Amino acid sequence: MLKTVAAVVIDQFAPFEFGVLCEVFGVDRTENGVPAFDFRVCGERPGEPIRTNVGAMLIPECGLDAVPDADLVAVPAADLRDDYPPAVLDTLRAAAERGATIMSVCSGAFVLGAAGLLDGRHCTTHWRHAQQLLDRFPTILLDPDVLFVDDGDIITSAGTASGIDACLHLVRRELGSAAANAIARRMVVPPQRDGGQRQYVELPIPESTADSLAALLTWMLDHLKTEHTIAELARRAHMSERTFARRFVAETGTTPAKWLTMQRVLHARQLLEDTPLSVEEVADESGFGSAGLLRHHFHRIVGVAPKEYRRTFGTAHEVPR
Missing domain, CATH: 3.40.50.880 (Class I glutamine amidotransferase (GATase) domain)
Known part of the structure; x- marks a missing residue:
């Protein structure tokens, strides 16, 4: 501890x-x-x-x-x-x-x-x-x-x-x-960023402006179950799709789709640790929609299947079906 x-x-x-x-x-x-x-x-x-x-x-x-x-x-x-x-x-x-x-x-x-x-x-x-x-x-x-x-x-x-x-x-x-x-x-930062530091080598750090995506990222975290499109996110950020895509990569180190998948996996991991929800319910609550899609992305990012992860780290038992 x-x-x-x-x-x-x-x-x-x-x-x-x-x-x-x-x-x-x-x-x-x-x-x-x-x-x-x-x-x-x-x-x-x-x-x-x-x-x-x-x-x-x-x-x-x-x-x-x-x-x-x-x-x-x-x-x-x-x-x-x-x-x-x-x-x-x-x-x-x-x-x-x-x-x-x-x-x-x-x-x-x-x-x-x-x-x-x-x-x-x-x-x-x-x-x-x-x-x-x-x-x-x-x-x-x-x-x-x-x-x-x-x-x-x-x-x-x-x-x-x-x-x-x-x-x-x-x-x-x-x-x-x-x-x-x-x-x-509390720090107003992503719980976990994707990507590495290769993107910053010999490149300037993006200027911090009023166009920062912090508010949008917080909104996306609060709406993980919502299906998001680039066009819809760009409108919400008051940017063109091209500008939005470029700024998103500059601020997060990855694309909107990859960032959203990562945050959904992180939320699923928390649900597996702290709730008795079934894997199907975790998939729904985290925005994947199906247990199969959750298992695919969870194993790719975390390295183990959701049920195996729960057996190791879960504090609540899954509700029997």
Whole structure:
């Protein structure tokens, strides 16, 4: 069970990536049904300021002695350097040896690599630093095209916002879909994005404008049972079909059809975990319409059949027929 989270910060760390950890694990969301986390901000010298890479300072309340009993030890991005603090590396090694889950956000993967935790392991980092990470740690199994990699007790994420994807994935893995969806809704982000970071390589990040699809995506999540066409969604977004299709891919990393299928599978997974609905009823409630179509997409995305998934993760028993 994921209860205690230690965020380990070093000099010149990135405040956004650190903020992702704070937002997911440090905010009390018990009123939304999410268990409270014991969130600790840890530095080598508690009570002393640590510089960010944007000119601000942070004073960690905890030292590295608050890390040993943490279930999750997370390292946000920081400016790259030749050497990392030996005490931090020793702390990460000790945490890994006792079985804690270790996570990095963006270039935090270099800290994990320096601790020897990525040797022979599947991992990722920001696409700009991917080759440099591989050059420094040639035994790693790097995938530069994904948003995050879950290699069991080691989770690494790509650039910046993909840290949100990795954190929500871990919450979903450890606490279930309902908790991950509740956090995502409060953060106003998709519970799970499709696609990888290949789409961002050498391309500009789309400008944030009033044409953002956030409101439409929320509406689609609330109407998963509705059949949607590109023309109808484009009208609702007040865009031409061509502009809508281009902006949808820019904001979500995938097409409307693939995004909708993914969200329907996520909703079906939550229903399988938390309700006694039959597979046929889950298919209807999640917008697939038929159990056969649900089984096809569920197995393709999750890797197992709906009934097998329920046997493993379900908290409610299916109603006998």
